[in-house]
Amino acid sequence: SGGMRQRIVIAIALSCQPKILICDEPTTALDVTIQALIIRLIKDLQRDLGFTTVYITHDLGVVANVAERVAVLYAGQIVEIGTVEEIFYDPRHPYTWALLSSLPQLTEKDSDLFSIPGTPPSLYNKIVGDAFAPRNQYAMAIDLVEEPPMFRVSDTHWAKTWLLDPRAPKTEAPKNIQNLHEKMARIYAATDFEE
Known part of the structure; x- marks a missing residue:
């Protein structure tokens, strides 16, 4: 088996x-x-x-139940890193938002499952700007030409997105992942990963 x-x-x-x-x-x-x-x-x-x-x-349910720290990778690069609580309950990178939005368990009954539009970039070609920009509904002009640095959210939480630049317009996480801690608690209460 x-x-x-x-x-x-x-x-x-x-x-x-x-x-x-x-x-x-x-x-x-x-x-x-x-x-x-x-x-x-x-x-x-x-x-x-x-x-x-x-x-x-890719199993975010396992991650939520076993991890202390999480690194989210896109196109071979860490785009967000933090404690499991920071990544699940205060995500800052649009790719992390998209990953969390695509959890089947968060999809409302009789609604379509969220999928990230587009396709990942080819790693054979040089990526200009933010690798996630072509698939990112929150992308700004700078994302297409300049790779963002890692921005510090806290001592333990960093995200590689121009949305954290002080000059960027204020952008909130999608509504379906707000209050995620309550939704996750309900979803995984029945799954016993504990000792």
Whole structure:
């Protein structure tokens, strides 16, 4: 089974007693019950053996339940980094907004699932400006010509978007991800990733 294969791969990875365990999509193609078992296994082993775990995943539900810090990547670059609370409850980059908006669990009944328009850029070509600009409904003229720096939101939270420049017009996160903490609490209350 998929869950058994995951356990075997984890055992092999931990056989050399690493200080860091990198889990690339550890719960993909597993049902929710097996996902919870695998995540619980990793957390138990992490606690018992004292290693750090780095998750690489598109499953934001897993991220919300296991991460302490989150880095959001787009086109091979970190576009936002912060604590899990900052990323989920106070996201600042339009790509992070789009990712959170595309959570199927946040879609209202009888409405279309949000999808990010356009296609990701080819990494074979030099990207000019902000890599997300062609797909970003909040893009400004500067986004098309100059790559934004990382702007400090707090000591632990940074985002790479011109929207955080003091000269930028005030822009709020989309309504569907505001009060996300309440929505996420309801959605994942039934999923037991805890010890």
